[in-house]
Amino acid sequence: MLFSVLKSLHLIFMVSWFAGLFYMVRLFIYSVEALDENEPKRTILYDQFLIMQKRLWWIITTPSMIITVFCGFSMIFLNIEYYSKTPWMHIKLAFVLCLIIYHFISQGIYFNLLQKKTTWTSMKLRIWNEVATLLLVSIIFVVVLKDSFSWIKGVTGFLAVTILLFSGIKLYKKYRSKS
Template sequence: MYLYTKAVHIIFVVCWMAGLFYMVRLFIYHTEARLKSKQEYDILHKQFMLMESKLWWIITTPAMYITIAAGLMMLFINPALLTTPWMQVKLAFVVGLVIYHFICQKFMAKLKAETLTWSSTKLRLWNELSTVLLFSIVFTVVLKSAVNWIFGVVGIVGLSIALMMAVKIYKKYRVSKEA
């Protein structure tokens, strides 16, 4: 039973993460749509609201709940896991990911109400946080260490810094191309 539950857990982690990654991309495009004419923006705004709502309520949020349920089931089947330091670290990162999820939900509501003030650049950087959390969780689980995950995270933080620099360079390139 444990391995079946673990398989379901992994499958829905993939679905949840795909939803989170794509959702923030939609937020970026939704935010950038404000630069269009009023008529174009009104059409795009309605379309983005529809896409975001379906992705959030049909895929991303159910996947989060199934991931959590399967994870809790694994802990119920093997409660000794809770005594291991690596599991405690993993669960802390999972709590961070759940908080990230609900902040994204607030962003979706603010975009719908047209009150989100974040720029597309800031949203691009926000998108990297879920990647850092995912790397932290995976390294912690695979290495089964409360400490060794740090090396993997240091690598992803380095990658994130490189990505942030690439985002800034791309933004400058887009601005210069539009001028």
């Protein structure tokens, strides 16, 4: 019963964590683009985006990360004998570590935007947003496929998703430059 509750909470807060990360980076894009506007629109938009970012980051995204990680490691602890021997869990944990690093790099971007200091363009942020998508797809496929995971199929799928995402970004950039 405890394992099932932990698993349910893990999934619920994982969804919240990813939603927060996706929307946060979207707000970063809006903030950077707001800096290109004339006054007073620039200040009004930028300040509003900062309020939204603060609430999203500290009320939803970071607490969701903490609860997701806590529930995940609690499940591992409850079944340490099994999970310590499963290669797919090691792969998943490597992706989760990448996701945690992504989270804290995003937090650094947030802190820089608070001071109106950023070297990130809206295009770089759009690409950064897709890194979370790649991590989500990777984690889900590793967990769902588990022991039937084939490295060749996994790498091929990862590359295919990467190519699709970055092709979409390029198409969007072309579309945006025309309008």
